[in-house]
Amino acid sequence: MRIIDLSSPIDAAAYEPDPVGHEVLSPRQGALHMSAEMREHFGIDFDPDVLPDGEFLSLDRLSLTSHTGTHVDAPSHYGSRAAYGTPRHIDAMPLDWFHRPGLLLDIARDEPGVVGAADLEKEFARIGRVPQPRDIVLLRTGSSAWAGTPRYFTDFVGLDGSAVNLLLDAGVRVIGTDAFSLDAPFTNILDRWRSTGDRSVLWPAHFAGREREYCQVERLANLEALPPYGFRVVCFPVKVAGAGAGWTRAVALLDEATPPATGERSPR
Incomplete structure (x- = not known):
C-alpha cells in the first residue's frame, strides 16, 4: 500500500489573508515555563537547571x-x-x-x-x-x-x-x-x-x-x-x-x- x-x-511563513501566528518555546523556555506553572498551580518550587541541559520540552502556540x-x-x-x-x-x-x-x-x-x-x-x-x-x-x-x-x-x-x-x-x-x-x-x-x-x-x-x-x-x-x-x-x-x-x-x-x-x- x-x-x-x-x-x-500550516506555515506561518507563507502568505495567508488571515495570517498564522506561530510562537515556538524552545526546550529551555519550556523548562522555565514548566517551573513557573508548577509554582502557580501546585505551589511547588522546581529548579529547571536540575534537568538534563536545563531543558524540558518544546511548546508551540498557534493562532489561526x-x-x-x-x-x-x-x-x-x-x-x-x-x-x-x-x-x-x-x-x-x-x-x-x-x-x-x-x-x-x-x-x-x-x-x-x-x-x-x-x-x-x-x-x-x-x-x-x-x-x-x-x-x-x-x-x-x-x-x-x-x-x-x-x-x-x-x-x-x-x-x-x-x-x-x-x-x-x-x-x-x-x-x-x-x-x-x-x-x-x-x-x-x-x-x-x-x-x-x-x-x-x-x-x-x-x-x-x-x-x-x-x-x-x-x-x-x-x-x-x-x-x-x-x-x-x-x-x-x-x-x-x-x-x-x-x-x-x-x-x-x-x-x-x-x-x-x-x-x-x-x-x-
Whole structure:
C-alpha cells in the first residue's frame, strides 16, 4: 500500500489573508515555563537547571482559523439553518464519510471561474467512471501550484450549483479541491453578480449545503500524483467541538499495483 500525502502545510511563513501566528518555546523556555506553572498551580518550587541541559520540552502556540491549511468544512459552516434540519458541526460528522473510495476529476482551466454539470459529465466520459454513492470526489484545479502566495487565493476554478448538485445526486457526501475554495474566487463571483444581478452566482457551492448535507475538503495538494480512480481517501477532521471546520492530514491509499499518475493535464 502506497500512502500519498494530499495535505498542504500550516506555515506561518507563507502568505495567508488571515495570517498564522506561530510562537515556538524552545526546550529551555519550556523548562522555565514548566517551573513557573508548577509554582502557580501546585505551589511547588522546581529548579529547571536540575534537568538534563536545563531543558524540558518544546511548546508551540498557534493562532489561526479552522480554514487554514487543508481542512474539512462542516454543514454548520454554510449557514445557521438548513432545509434538512439543524446543520451539524465538524465534531458531529460521521467518520465513515471520510474514509472512502476516491475519484479524481481534472477541472483545470487557464482562467479563473466556474465549471458546471456539463463539464463534469465530460470528465466522467473521459475517465470512463462516474461517482458511486459515498465516493469522495477530488477536483484538481492546478491552483495548488500557487500555494503560499497571494495568487493562490485569486486564481482558481470552482463549481457552480449545477455541478455540486450533480455530485450530490450521485450520492457523494464529500467533495475535495486543491483550490482555496470549492466556489470560484471572490472577485469572479462578485463580477458575475454585478453584471447579471443573478444572486444564484453568489457562492452556490457553499450555499448548496443549506439544502443538502455534505462536506467540502479545501486546500488539498499533490492531486497530480493520483490516478483518476483506484485509490481511497482518508481525511478525518480534527474533532473541534462546535466548529464549522476542522483541519485534516488528508492522504490517499493506493494499492502497489495501481499505475502511477502521469501528472499531465487532460486535453481540453
